[in-house]
Structures are given as structure tokens and as C-alpha cells.
Amino acid sequence: MSSQLPAQAGSEERFPLPERSSSVHFGRQDYLSVVLRLVGMELYKIRRRTMSKILVSIAAALAILLFVAIAAGVLFVQNAPLENTGNTCPPGQSTSCTTPSPDELKAQRKIAVEALSTPLRLPASLTLIVQVALTPATILIIILVGTIVGGEYSVGTIRLLYTRGPTRTQFLLGKLGAAFVCSALGLLLMVLLGILTGQLLNPVSGTPQTFDFLTADWIGRTLLYILIAVFDWFIYAVIALFFGLLGQATAAGIVAALMWYFIEPILSGILELIGNINHNAFGDFLKAIPDYFISNNMTALLANPSNLHALIVLICYFIVFIGLAWWINARRDVTT
């Protein structure tokens, strides 16, 4: 047989598409439909895993317990004896210090309760829950995405998927789509649960919720804020996806992304310190490096959504990780 064996001409005529069983119903086969079906498939798998349910429960518990803890603090201050509230005179200073009257103590306690209970109410509750979501709860999305990508290699199901018809790029897009949906839904779940719990527990403070902050501008800024927070989660999800794919293992995806997440702030501090010690160009260079870290840029973008530098840096990270993941996925031999 010649090595120049050509693909047979008119293969559609010689090999017409098979007549399949009447019980087999193919869906639309255009590129987007296939990708959307794969996103659905990934979400179906996620929905069916116990691990996902545990992660969602942890996220929900975090959101609820945070506000429960605040409400408990408020209750504690409210019910503390008046003498323990406000500034009282220390022993031996009775001549220069006037002991507050019970009314003054009550007023002081009211101020303390109001201040302490502020995070139970909008808009502070929103900011607080997003901050919590972006700090400890990022770990949850990293675990989820590391598992759904690396797990295909660890378990060996990758060859089951790659022999079914869609291209590898479509499978990758399916995973990315699922990671995005999980990031968005996870964050929204936490935000809604947090706000709701705050609202439910706010009456203990005795301070009513007011809605004078609720303007079109606030709604717009809030939506943008949440979108940036989703983007933050999604970037760490993409890092977990990339390393899961690179290491062909769940552990690789989770550990590498977590290391990235934890090491960046530490490295920022170290570089800052060294930069401050060396008052020269090299020191300045070291101090400038953290400006290109994900966490710093994400914080900057959350604080100021129009920070172009932060946006560009984050988009660059996003493109590099997705591009590398695509390249590895498309070229790699599946030998697991």
C-alpha cells in the first residue's frame, strides 16, 4: 500500500451516513450547539457528584454563618450590662473622670450596636459577602474546577469523551463554560444567601433597613462589582483548569491553583520588602512586579472598575492560561 494513499474521493457516496435505529435522535450538530450540549453535560455531572453538593453547602454555610456571627455579636452587645458599655472610669481616677450616666451609656451602646450591625444591612452586606466569597470561597471553585478537569485524566474518562465525536476544543469550551456557570451561580448564590440572611437577622439590631442608597447608579456599579467578582473566580477556575490539564490529574489542578492563590500575596510582601531595602533601580523593579499579580489587580479592579491597567493584566492572564490549555489539549496524545 502506498504511503500516498489518498482519502477516497466521494466518500459520502461510498459511505453514506448510516441509517440508524429509529430510537437514536441526534441533536443539532453546529459548533455552538455541540458546545452548549457539552456545557450541559458537564453541569449534569457536577450536579450529580456528592463533592459539588458538599462545596455548595460549604459556600452556603459560609454565607449564612458570617451573618449569624455578626447578629450574635450585635445581640451580645445589646444584652451586655450597661456598665460594660462605653467608657467608664478606671479605678483610682475618679476625680478626673466623670462616670457616664445610664442614658449616656445607652446612647453609646446604641451607637455601637448600629456600627456593629451595619454589615447586616444593604449595601454593606453586599460588599462584605463578596469579600468573603473572594477570599475563602475561591478555594471552593478551585477544588471544583480542578476536579472536573483533572478528574477526567485521573479516572481515565478522557478517552471515553475524546472518542465520541466532538473536537477537543469543543470539550475544552464545554469545561470552560461549565466553570463559568459554576463561578457565576456560586457567587450569586453566596451573595443572595448572605444578603437574605443579613436582612432576616437585621431586626435584632433594632436599626431599620433604609433604601436611600438604591439608585440607578448604585445598581449599575453593583452589577459591575459582582461581574468583576465572578471574573475573579473564573480566573482562578481557569488556572485550575490549565494546571489540571497540564498535570493530567485532579491534584495538579487543585494544588497548583491554590499555590498560586496563596503564594501571590506572600511574594508581593517579600518583593515589596526587598524593594524597600534596596533603594535603587533593581529595588524599584522588584516593587513593581506585584503590580502584575492577579490578586493585586483584582483588588484594584474591584475598588475601581475603570482601572485599565488592572483589566488589561487580568485579561492577559486569562488569554495566556486559556491559550496554553487549548494548545496542550489539542496537541497532546491521550495515553492515560
Add this chain to the structure above:
Amino acid sequence: MLNEYYEVETPGQATDTIISTSRLTKAFGKLVAVNDLNLEVMRGDVFGFLGPNGSGKTTTIRMLLGLIRPTAGRAILFGMDNADQLPAILQRIGAIVETPVFYPYLTGMDNLRVVAAASGLQSGKINQRRIDEVLELVELRKQEKLIYRKYSLGMKQRLGIAAALLTDPELVMLDEPTNGLDPAGMFEIRQLIRRLAELGKTIFLSSHLLNEVQQVCNRVAILQKGNLIKQGNVRELLRGSEQVLIRLRSAEETQAALAALRELRDQGATWISRFYTEMDRQGQPLIRVDAPTARSAELNQLLARRDLFAAEIHPYEGSLEEVFMQLTTPVNQPGRRRGMEALASSDKSSSPEKGGA
């Protein structure tokens, strides 16, 4: 055994080449796993892909399915090059590569739903009937709600076959589908393969279990150390290993029979390629004559003419195992002579005589 031999014929379609590889090669560093492989699988074939462990069978299947890229050469499936048109090719194939692996936290049914989505089937309940059908076919309906990690090896293999059949593909590729199964499980899989062949599917069956392949395949290719050493029709391959076995009543008669055979060969009976004696398990001498089984009566007649009456004479059609051993064992090794028998019976003596030598 050969009486269970199964041949699939699909009139009018036999000339379609479903799989054709041209000098397909895969090297992992310095290790050449598959070397210059030229395969041809026709529509309707139950094609056995044979070779010892590590001979390159799975690597070849992985290349055909696009899981790994060939170092050189091409693979054409359904007239399409799998380097360019893999998605279109894969939609027509159902495959198991090595031990089938599914999501351990999902039930058998849920796993098939996932496979259905990955295969391009419509989501929702519309394909439930098909899922039920394939589960029925592999007899897993009762265990459909059981979580996959609790499946036995046999059930896992059957679920793999169910997944491969989900889209009702034209070509079913099964890589060692009976690995780890007990005899009953192997029998079930063989029956299933036969049923699929009856449905007109082309089956590509990779295995190192030669008896299994002989029982279900009509064509085979034999691979060793990445090289294709034989490809062809099972019957034709077995024809070369046909023998007539003759047992006489005494050692003297056995010697006389050998002399008669020698004389016959010297007189120009070229259909006797060689003959030799060996001791059977009871310690009785047995003459093995490498000759077409159709000549059994003629041999019997020859011996009778010399007053040598065989206590036993019967045609022996050989086995793929013997053909395989003859092809894969080096010339100077005993296995070359009579395949597995020589390997398995160190207690047997033998004295081959090469016909025409």
C-alpha cells in the same frame, strides 16, 4: 473451536474498505510501538486484531480513534482521513479502548446519559428509549440505577459495550472486551459480538485471546512488536495448519506407518508437507501428518493396504493459537514447530520429518 466458527457475509458491501491504514507508525521516543502498519478492514467484517501484550494493538486503536497522533503514515476510515475529519469519523464509530472507564459517582444509566450528550444525541428524555435498548442488549437493565463504582468487572465491560452502541454506529471497536471476565462473561460477550455482526455492524476486535477471536472473527491481523506479520481470512490461515492425526495399536505399527508415509512422500505426494510422532498424555505414540484434512480417507486407505489398521484417525483443523505461535515464535524455538503444544508439553517427545526435504 472451529465448529463454532462464525463468518459474516454482507452481500453487495464486501468490497467497502471501512478502515485502511497506510504505513501507520507510532514511536514513543526510541520505542517504535507500531511500525509501518497497513491494515484493511472491510464492511461487515468481524476483524480480529491479534498480538501479545505490548504488541501495539491498543496504540493502533488509539491512532485510529485520534487519541494519539501517528509519527508517520495515515489512517483512512469511511473514506476519510482521520487527521482531517476525525469528528465525522467518530460519529460513525462506537469504541471501547482498554478497560472501559466511566464516572464512578454516576449510575450506569447516568453514565450513558453523559455519553449520549458527548456523542451529539439530543438532551432530555428523547433518547431514553435508546438508552433502555442498549442496557437491555447488554443485560444491565436491572443494574441501571446502581452506582458505577459498585459494578463488577463484567458489568463494567458490558456498560462499555452499551456506550459503544449508543449511537447505533456502523463500526464497533472493542479493545480486549473480555479482559478480566470469567468464562461465562466471555461467552456473553462473544454472543453479543455475534448479535452485533448479525445486525450488520463491522466489528474490530482487539484481543490476545486467540480462541476467542477464532470463534467470532472472519478476518484477522496478527501484530508482533509493532509489526504486522499476517493479515487475512481466518479459514485461509487455518488451512495451513490442518493435520491428520493417526494412532496405531503398537509402536511397531507406528514405525511401519511412518515408513509408509515416507514412501508415499517420496513417490511425489506433495500434499504431505511433513509428519512426525509425539507421545500423547497416555504415553501412546501419535502420528501427526501436516496435510489437508480432506486427505484423511486417502491416508487411511494407504495404511490399510499395508495391513496397518489405525486405532484412531481423525482430521484436526488446527487453531489460530497454533498459527499465531508458528508466526510469532522464532524458527529455532520449539514453539515454532507446533505452536502451543510444544510449549505446553515438555513431557512429549517428537521427531518431525520435513516433507520433501
